[in-house]
Amino acid sequence: MNLEKTTEMPSKYRHLEKMSTVELLNNINTEDATVAESIKQHLPQIGNLVNIIKERLLSGGRLFYIGAGTSGRLGVLDASECPPTFGVSSHLVIGIIAGGDKALRFGIENAEDSEQLGWADLNNYEPTQKDVVVGIAASGTTPYVLGALKQAQKMGIVTGSIVCNPNSPISAFADFPIEVVVGPEFITGSTRMKSGTAQKLILNMISTAAMIGIGRVDDNKMVNMQITNQKLIDRGTKMLMDRTGIEDYEKAKAMLIRYGSVQEALKITKQL
Numbered sequence: 001m002n003l004e005k006t007t008e009m010p011s012k013y014r015h016l017e018k019m020s021t022v023e024l025l026n027n028i029n030t031e032d033a034t035v036a037e038s039i040k041q042h043l044p045q046i047g048n049l050v051n052i053i054k055e056r057l058l059s060g061g062r063l064f065y066i067g068a069g070t071s072g073r074l075g076v077l078d079a080s081e082c083p084p085t086f087g088v089s090s091h092l093v094i095g096i097i098a099g100g101d102k103a104l105r106f107g108i109e110n111a112e113d114s115e116q117l118g119w120a121d122l123n124n125y126e127p128t129q130k131d132v133v134v135g136i137a138a139s140g141t142t143p144y145v146l147g148a149l150k151q152a153q154k155m156g157i158v159t160g161s162i163v164c165n166p167n168s169p170i171s172a173f174a175d176f177p178i179e180v181v182v183g184p185e186f187i188t189g190s191t192r193m194k195s196g197t198a199q200k201l202i203l204n205m206i207s208t209a210a211m212i213g214i215g216r217v218d219d220n221k222m223v224n225m226q227i228t229n230q231k232l233i234d235r236g237t238k239m240l241m242d243r244t245g246i247e248d249y250e251k252a253k254a255m256l257i258r259y260g261s262v263q264e265a266l267k268i269t270k271q272l
Helices: 021-032 035-040 045-058 068-085 115-123 145-152 192-211 229-242 247-257 262-271
Strands: 063-067 093-097 132-137 156-163 176-179
Touching: 021 068, 021 192, 035 045, 035 176, 035 192, 035 262, 045 063, 045 132, 045 156, 045 192, 063 068, 063 115, 063 145, 063 192, 068 132, 115 145, 132 145, 132 192, 156 192, 176 262, 229 247, 229 262, 247 262
Parallel strands: 063 093, 063 132, 132 156, 156 176
Antiparallel strands: none
């Protein structure tokens, strides 16, 4: 198949080194402004993926993100933010990156080039048909991701993908493909820019909507957030005061710390 890689097409901007700083920033901003509109065209596909993720999580399944390079880092980032934000187990949303944790900081040579390694890394978690595996790859061709999705689909595991090229090989092995084409990058081939921004925005949508869907948000509040620093203790205390009518700040704070989250504290106050 002759894949058109828009992510590798030449930038429409030339001689970047001759631009002033303000010109560079204006042009980058102009390109970034197109990303959200590109995503908007694919909200139904994103919604379909979110719905199956919610269904599987409520049935005891897990969500896996798998990718390499920038794509892998973004998946790990989104997964790592679910426990502190929504109070879920670190085993519920899992990010896997080619080359392992070291690849979060350093480029790991050839880590993304093996289809077998992608499935091997995923298989370490013993995925089942209750789970959902989402492959992330700007090019839509990364062998590491392709191998993982291919084998997961063969095993009857629900698969999704987030890519930035049309008709990509990875999409062919995704039950719920998302192909957001953002066009050539400001620096030719630098998919950490618009493609990475698109992936981050989509991941925000997926995890946030899924967590709301499984009951980890009340109204518009993070009532299950982990109370891990003074800022969050203060936020949670004020949230608890607002929701219960408790006027004594120190009393509300003590309850929050004792029960560990706004949600748990609210359950106790309802029982009193």
